[in-house]
Amino acid sequence: MAAVYLDHNATTPLAEEVREAMLPFLRRGHGNPSTQHAMGREARAAIDAARETCARFFGCAPDEVVFTSGGTEGNNLALKGAAWQLPEERRHILIGAAEHPSVSKAVEFLARFGFTFDEVPTDASGKVLPAALAAALRPDTGLVSLMHAQNVVGTVNPVDELAEVLRGRPVLFHVDAAQSVGKIPASFLFSGADFMTVAAHKFYGPKGVGCLLVRRGRTLEPLFHGAGHERGQRAGTENTAGIVGLAAAIELAEATQAEAGERVVALRDLLHARLAQALPGVVLNGHPHDRLPNTLNLSFLGVSGAAIAARVPELMLATGPACHDRAAAVPGVFGAMGLDAARGSSSLRLTLGRSNTRAEIEQAAEQLIAAVRALRAEAGELPAEASRPSELPTCPRAGCERPLDFRDGLQGPELGCERGACPYLCLAPPPGVQV
């Protein structure tokens, strides 16, 4: 069996185009962008161009782009950099209940220095609703940090509606867009946010680079002090090749995001449908529609996610976020969604990407079905929910949302809703595959 990579929310491979763009800056003969000679100026020009690309894509000015070493640094810089400048009377911080640890640990750190914080609860899909944010706001709230898309279950927060709640208040708003950029439209211009975190390696760019978008007029106390790079907001010799790679990944996303998204949704729902059809007791975690197009988080009731993963070594999938916190067996988002530990520990995060093919998805489905059946057989006694029929995914067309099923199409069985096969879900199985 060939390896199938289904962990694109952990990291993505570098795109060929991105590597090609970076190579000249990794090879010999490139200067420090802070130097005045020809080689330094060449590097500086490449960084300026990359900044323009980022600005255009996110809808901001080039001087609103601060290059960082990635999402974790971006979140730390935004939160600490903004918090240190809050006046005494506005040192209450709100974060979402399912934020990435680089946000939650940063505010826990700030809490040791006179700041207070609370978590805005999410609904059962992991979404932060505007009403919940409004209810959590206090007169002394000075900073709010919410993620655009959740990394484990993929639920997308309504950032613009959340910004609307904050409009007119003296509250700084940070959006962690590390998981959403390159997968769904993520505009800084329309977000209403003051700060937005971007990480390149989540969308086929290099690891070790990202950017923080900083609304004009907002200043940050730097996290790294030094020789005043990035307009004094982030010191350190610029990672020219990485920055060029980030811009190349953005250009790739700009050109192909919509199409790749449709393709990946189709494959994701195919995988979901196959599993739900073959196995009882399979439930979706996260929002059925307001979800990243590549993210499928399923609980296989009665068996542990880790045990399934161990049975299918060819499938690169995750039982939770890729972090070093080994103690946490159940991702924190399950608690936030109000789901019990059993639901969390029986979950798998399957996150698709550009390179996944239909054949790979069929293989993954087949292997997962076999692994779950075998584990359930070995377990003997199973909870009642494990034998309940699974719900099929619903049509992702806006306003349709009818259940999907396999129907007869012109070229054999196709996945579609009762209105017919969705135009972009015509995924006729290759000959010989039994539906």
Place this chain on the structure above:
Amino acid sequence: MTLKKPVYLDNNATTPMDPRVLEAMTPYFLEKFGNAASRNHAYGWVAEKAVDLAREQVAKLIGASAKEIVFTSGATESDNIALKGAIEMYKTKGKHLITLETEHKAVIDTCKYLERIGAAEVTYLKPQPDGLVDLAELEATIRDDTVMVAIMAANNEIGVIQPLAEIGALCHAKKVLFFTDAAQAVGKIPMDVEAMNIDVLAISGHKVYGPKGIGALYVRRRKPRVRLAPLVHGGGHERGMRSGTLDVPSIVGLGKACEVAGEELEAESARLTKLRDRLWNGLKAELDFIYLNGHETKRLPNNLNVSFAHVEGEGLMMAMKDLAVSSGSACTSASLEPSYVLKALGVGDELAHTSIRYGLGRFTTEEEVDFAIAQSVQAVKRLREMSPLYEMAKEGIDLSTIQWSVH
């Protein structure tokens, strides 16, 4: 063979990547691209293994053990973690820091910040005119509440190498942490954290023919066990000291760069010393009124910092356009302020403005050095032809006694 111009002599600002480094990194871009923290699958394990090897390679170069290496985004971040992390972690001991006026901006600015927020009291020692720290003065400055002595291994502008073993022994005896920013020294001179009693050490990837955007921090684990509060919080990577998805290709690159540097250190150091001396002798043979900044022998084998009297600074840089060299340090050369490092050595503004840093490197050839001599000599001579001051100096007139009339 014709020379490729400009001739790159700015290896103290940044070094080109060694092709062997890029070769080592290449498989980790597209094929072995896993997240080193992915616990559930082989792609993650492969990445983690590569990181482990790199950690060994970095540790070996400085005589440390792999567990003592924390990967960062570069030396600036490493410097920030070292200072801020120590001040936060050891606040019960005190808040006094000792550093040098000639440290890199990443150290100076971090110290200024810690002073500004009231977290630290900092003593900035003035180096001696040759750039070396005065050990007696350092000893006298250490107090009961001194948390850390931050003295760089080798200076980025003038290449001066500090007496690390002596500083380390002193700090060890006084039970004060010794942190050294070794961005310029690692890979160029032998570094041994045990022999030198170094507790914390900063490394930069792009100064050792590795990638930009990657660095490391050595943090001693025993005798004493040093603890530093993290600067970047999150998923708890790097033993909690530095969160963030590991930049596997760059880490592999840094590891390889350290391995190559270690293997070639001795031979390369001898070769560079010879080339550097050839450059200095070549300049001295043709030009008068030129001055070497920093100690003549206790300096990096690749660095030469020279002031050319009686020329105009900007004109000099322009006349040397076929040489990629820096005046002052790279990070501040955009401004017209004279170098604060040279100022601390007592070099006057005039001479500071006409100082050139030649940074030789692994790919520098004898032919290039000869070209650098010829171009420098030609540039200085032409500029001096236009300089009445040079004529007067040659006639033995002490320029400082001249009364300038105001028009």
